[in-house]
Amino acid sequence: MLTYKAPLRDMKFLINDVFDFQTHYKDLDNGSNADPETVDMILQGMADFSENVLAPLYKKADAEGCHFDNGEVTTPEGFKEAYDQFIEGGWHGISYPEEYGGMNLPMSLNLIKAEMIGTANWPWSMYPGLSTGCINTLMQYGDETQKNTYLPKLIEGTWAGTMCLTEPQCGTDLGQVKSKAVPQDDGSYQLSGTKIFISSGEHDLTENIVHIVLARLPDAPEGTRGISLFIVPKFLPDAQGEIGERNGVTCGSIEHKMGISSSATCVLNFDAATAYLIGEPNKGLKAMFTFMNTARIGTGIEGLAHTELSFQNALPYAKERRSMRALSGTKDPDKAADAIIHHADVRRMLLTQKAFAEGGRSMIYHAARYADKMAQGITRGDDAEFEKWDDKLGFYTPIIKGFLTELGIEAAKHGQQIYGGHGYIKEWGMELIARDARIATLYEGTTGVQALDLLGRKVILQSRGKIIRDYTSSIMKWCGEYALDKDMRKFVWALTKLCAEWNTLTVRLMLMARKDREIISAASDDFLMYSGYVMMGYHWARMAAVAYDKLENGGTESPEFYTAKTQTAEFYFDKILPRTSGHAESMVAPSESMTAMDIDSFAFLD
Amino acid sequence: MLTYKAPLRDMKFLINDVFDFQTHYKDLDNGSNADPETVDMILQGMADFSENVLAPLYKKADAEGCHFDNGEVTTPEGFKEAYDQFIEGGWHGISYPEEYGGMNLPMSLNLIKAEMIGTANWPWSMYPGLSTGCINTLMQYGDETQKNTYLPKLIEGTWAGTMCLTEPQCGTDLGQVKSKAVPQDDGSYQLSGTKIFISSGEHDLTENIVHIVLARLPDAPEGTRGISLFIVPKFLPDAQGEIGERNGVTCGSIEHKMGISSSATCVLNFDAATAYLIGEPNKGLKAMFTFMNTARIGTGIEGLAHTELSFQNALPYAKERRSMRALSGTKDPDKAADAIIHHADVRRMLLTQKAFAEGGRSMIYHAARYADKMAQGITRGDDAEFEKWDDKLGFYTPIIKGFLTELGIEAAKHGQQIYGGHGYIKEWGMELIARDARIATLYEGTTGVQALDLLGRKVILQSRGKIIRDYTSSIMKWCGEYALDKDMRKFVWALTKLCAEWNTLTVRLMLMARKDREIISAASDDFLMYSGYVMMGYHWARMAAVAYDKLENGGTESPEFYTAKTQTAEFYFDKILPRTSGHAESMVAPSESMTAMDIDSFAFLD
Structure with missing residues (x-):
């Protein structure tokens, strides 16, 4: 189906x-x-x-x-x-x-x-x-x-x-x-x-x-x-x-x-x-x-792929399946019940899928431009050029691989959820997407490996936090251009705040790591997911800026397309980006919360 | 296996x-x-x-x-x-x-x-x-x-x-x-x-x-x-x-x-x-x-069951499988690599499973005492007694069913993740736990149904927030007894803060719902998960209090067991409870973020 x-x-x-x-x-x-x-x-x-x-x-x-x-x-x-x-x-x-x-x-x-x-x-x-x-x-x-x-x-x-x-x-x-x-x-x-x-x-x-x-x-x-x-x-x-x-x-x-x-x-x-x-x-x-970056971006695409496929197949079902009436009032009065797409909670799941798919695609297309330059280094046989762009790509790789594949699993789960019990039945195929999506956080380096590569290797060991300073300063510079824009204001201020927090967290983790090496492993998953959500937020803000520009300056055949972009950006900032709060709090918990327990005390089953 | x-x-x-x-x-x-x-x-x-x-x-x-x-x-x-x-x-x-x-x-x-x-x-x-x-x-x-x-x-x-x-x-x-x-x-x-x-x-x-x-x-x-x-x-x-x-x-x-x-x-x-x-x-x-409560608690047990089974089978693998050296220094110097249980990120996953299993069990055992009274009402043929206890149980039901089954899916995912690629292979069985766990959020009312039952029916319609006021006041009263206890202090202050926030959020949602009925659906999933995390936090605090008491007043044969309880409680408060922040922020986002989009604008595929 x-x-x-x-x-x-x-x-x-x-x-x-x-x-x-x-x-x-x-x-x-x-x-x-x-x-x-x-x-x-x-x-x-x-x-x-x-x-x-x-x-x-x-x-x-x-x-x-x-x-x-x-x-x-x-x-x-x-x-x-x-x-x-x-x-x-x-x-x-x-x-x-x-x-x-x-x-x-x-x-x-x-x-x-x-x-x-x-x-x-x-x-x-x-x-x-x-x-x-x-x-x-x-x-x-x-x-x-x-x-x-x-x-x-x-x-x-x-x-x-x-x-x-x-x-x-x-x-x-x-x-x-x-x-x-x-x-x-x-x-x-x-x-x-x-x-x-x-x-x-x-x-x-x-x-x-x-x-x-x-x-x-x-x-x-x-x-x-x-x-x-x-x-x-x-x-x-x-x-x-x-x-x-x-x-x-x-x-x-x-x-x-x-x-x-x-x-x-x-x-x-x-x-x-x-x-x-x-x-x-x-x-x-x-x-x-050296070419792990390419392979891992290829696997990051799997996260996008299963998100997109689940979304495309959940959407028509949500428009056809009828259950109950919308809380805000009957939407399809001549039918026995309203289509489930009229329930805000169903829309939440669909929009989460949509935001992940389009946001993830933007992240991959961005990285793809670095991949072009890196590949050019190889074709030219220019090792220095290759390494320069491979390094740049190296920041995006663990995020695209680790974060987008985790989102792929979540999105496939939403797709099943929208189908209710039918989401569990092979006939409909939504369960197949969920089963296939599941591999992506395991191969080409588990999420844990990506997380450690990002925080331990790229952020702390190789750059002493500079990679985050550079990236966030480029975001903040971009944000500055929109600080007074009435449409963009809410996005750029939220992002600016997150950029500041991202730097603070990075510094805090580096300081903690001086005395507590295990904090790098303990915090890595939260840091990866935090980084992913902020990066995707930046991409949504950029897409919103383009969409507002198209809408305001006319000349577009499909205003609906651009309006949907701005609405999805709002959804992302309202309902997804708050997840960064929990990751921020959790990542600075001392590693002792994880390391204190004696190996023999995890379970008492005898 | x-x-x-x-x-x-x-x-x-x-x-x-x-x-x-x-x-x-x-x-x-x-x-x-x-x-x-x-x-x-x-x-x-x-x-x-x-x-x-x-x-x-x-x-x-x-x-x-x-x-x-x-x-x-x-x-x-x-x-x-x-x-x-x-x-x-x-x-x-x-x-x-x-x-x-x-x-x-x-x-x-x-x-x-x-x-x-x-x-x-x-x-x-x-x-x-x-x-x-x-x-x-x-x-x-x-x-x-x-x-x-x-x-x-x-x-x-x-x-x-x-x-x-x-x-x-x-x-x-x-x-x-x-x-x-x-x-x-x-x-x-x-x-x-x-x-x-x-x-x-x-x-x-x-x-x-x-x-x-x-x-x-x-x-x-x-x-x-x-x-x-x-x-x-x-x-x-x-x-x-x-x-x-x-x-x-x-x-x-x-x-x-x-x-x-x-x-x-x-x-x-x-x-x-x-x-x-x-x-x-x-x-x-x-x-x-009327007996949906019993059936739903039965399904909530599935969340616990798959969490426990995944944990029990991930733990020995984490002790046996060797990969890399712990960041804090070599743990098994005579082996080619350290057991993966020495990596904080692996411990994070194991402890998440353990915290969910033992916390979930506590929630179910608590509800089981209400179920005893409810069943007694049936056996006695006393409808009023049945209804009184069925009502009390009715607050726990959507949380136990909705929240614990979502955790079951997450826990089974961690179990696979700990196995790396082997977590995807049928031979090991971790993927079976994940496939079986998946049904639990779909049948006996999806998570969305539980969430709406909790926020729309039980909290707002039936009690105008009183059910949350009553429950949080009982938590706060309990917390008051430990406010000066050096071991328990951190738990009870964190819980007290959350109880205040839980009430504030409930009131805010009720006010919003006056003008915006769809907010109840829009916020319901966040409200359910938030409620679940706070409730489980209360159970972990109670278990920790008992454990500290046993440890301090001696007479116990297995101090390791009680020490592990206090450590798991710390883990839960440090690494899991922060998730409430994101849900708190997200739940009060206006429903417009979800309802604004035109049905035909979700996708542009033609």
Whole structure:
């Protein structure tokens, strides 16, 4: 029963009205490729494909799941046909260089594309999505031979890629990786070990799968300083670059999961598999972390995707389902009851979804512009430029990943709630969105990992709070321009107050951390969520400013669209932003509230 | 992999130390039956049964689900054997009168029992649970013949019962019920219609199923004033009171759901089924609502159950799983990494679960004492006494149901989060708890329904705020006793401040509602959650007071237990109670933030 329509109107509002992507593209080497006609073509093409090919497959594929038989994985009915259509249209490699067969469009268009295919059918979108991680690694760290061997196949999509990090004993703590790679006389390695939770680790969509694998060299130092990065193709490329001999990597089983059941999550067994080192020995983890930002923003998009899909499917139900009369008086007198959209509490849930979706999209589009610059650093081979923009992106990454995926779970829950009991029944599909949304705060670093990355690493360790000072001062500067504007006043004063508080809290936590290191972990989740709500508030204020401007200066065909923006901004400031208060109070509680309890005192069950 | 141990130590803390149930039982007609030995026997018996019979069936039964074949429903393997063992032990009817075969114990012991069987295996516990609803209806509204015919079978458990309210077009808004009952010459009725979402509507556990059905008489007024209540047994009782002729009610299908898959959720088709009127014509909805409190507290227990089960299974994993080093310094130097329980953020999640479970249990045990008095009113046939205690219970009901089930969802989410990626994998079972917990905010009235019941009905309409004034004044009086106590000071001052705020907010909302009726709906969810957090805070303060007293006055064998209570109370006040701030700010936002948007402006997708 689930349907999807790409929210092109909202996307164009951000691309044209809020962020003016055309001006931004002028600064990019490949920006001229992204002229308005091309952007429209990408938007419309991906909207059509997502709405008509991917969305109809989504729910049926969940019921079917992936099939595992003796090492082979078959994806659900229709997945292969959709994938073929996708790569035949050249959609897979739009943001990669032409020399490897791409369209050389800015990375931002790839992220915009990712939202559409991901909202229509998240599990399907993970197959091309994982390849992106593999391509990025090779783009940045592969040598010329490796690039020429793998990138054209990966970019056209006839080969797929994976990222093999997790092992049974470790996920986040990759210093515990045990997989071994033993050097061979021909310069290759023999890699052995077991990797788990490998998304797209085995499937029937492509003729070959290129695994990027973390493993240790025999003489590697212990811990994180002894991890190297390898390419392990399922089929070794032959002299012509086509698939040759089968390599020693096999899928041992696939996981049975709460959701995303049509995305194959594989146990991969590497048994003296032929492997090729990428980048420098023992520097694998650093390499892995440099494009972690992109991967995590990709997962942040999942939060947006499930929010949007749940909203789109809750809205028509709220207009059709009738129950009771509105407290403010009968709305549909000729019907047995009013549509539930007339109840303020139902509107609260719908508007929460709407505010999260449109606010989250704005945050992602903003970050996408940094991703464009970062990708340009890679394409140019300019490490300094790459690092400059990667650093800037690094502030947004944990917020977009950690915060938006948490909101995705909440939004999917509201969607079920609006359906009442029907929200729990498979037939309607709202429960599928909730099950699929649930993974997003677990993989690519849990919310706890994002929170610690934000507060511990980016805010305190790397910048001593400067990153918050800089960001809030840019918000306050923007606010200053609207301080006397009658429409914007309420937003900018609320934001200004929050900016001051955000700085105070940061300083307070830094001072506390001098004596109490554990406060960083204790406060991190509250700090992450607080940061997310304020950042989203800034985006809503900016969108409101644009909308008021459009409304006041006329010339717009759809005043309703802009009015809805200002109303959603008001809703966000009235009903969502107050959540910052609780997080602010809670984050400065001493870590002792958490650390005092003896391990054996958590439960007395004997 | 899921295990369950009944938290008997915590239960006895509430029964003996906090609430002194023995003194309370002295006031009850049937209280002398609940001597300490009997209470222990019930606790231990239900703990053994829950731990050893029910818990091992839980996860396997979810994978198997219920089977539907041509109108017949087969429950998962082991369910029937467990049910037989349960009723042979006489556990089903412990709180019902001896004249109908029960043990005539106070209702509170039935609720304590319900927590244990529900935590071990919620879907299984729904079969006897639904019977309870049917028994309560007959106890209060059945005539002597009806009672004598049905109660002995229902109380021994050889027959089961259901509640048939929902129809395809309506759940909450029962005024839209269409099922018809036509009077027959013999005083019976012929009932026709379709009921959906009927838990335990058909199954193989009992030889008969007694449906309590809402339907309309031919001359009934429209809406809620035209609903009557009927008994429709699956098999009509014969002259000897044993099962006779098959009645015209059949199961059309069972629902495929997100969770509780081993609880049969049925579509029931009534086709001129023989039905017997219970109570007065057209007064069915009132009858249904009088024991709604009991049913809703039963569902509130689900929030507690899933919180407890998730906590019990997250805790050992947090002690075993190793990742990174604690920020405050290495804790397990001889291991590759520290156990994750050493990270403050992981402790935050565990302590949140613990605080919700133990705080929720305290709230339920408190309400259980009112339920004892209410049940006594029914047994005595004293309507005034019943109503007095039902009214008192009515304040706690929406909070226990609405708030604790929301916490159950959050707690189950934390449990998954502590497991990282493994929290998403079926093998571990944490995702099952999350899927099962999800239903609790949807059935027996959604959270929105509870919120409106609390703020609109109980606080504003029925009491003009008095119910909050009374409750907060009792808290403040209690706080006054501890105002100078060095341990308790921080708790009681925080609570006192919140009590003042709670009253102010209530008055503000009442004033706003004079001009803006929709504010009641707009504010209701925030008001419900705010009320829940303050109420739970009061319970934590009371538990802390008892614990400090035990610690200071010695004579206790387990100071660790009481120390953990005070530490959990501190955690609750430091890290959970601040959530009230956001709800307080948000609830007084004008309803216009929600009502202003035009229905057609929620989305622009064309």
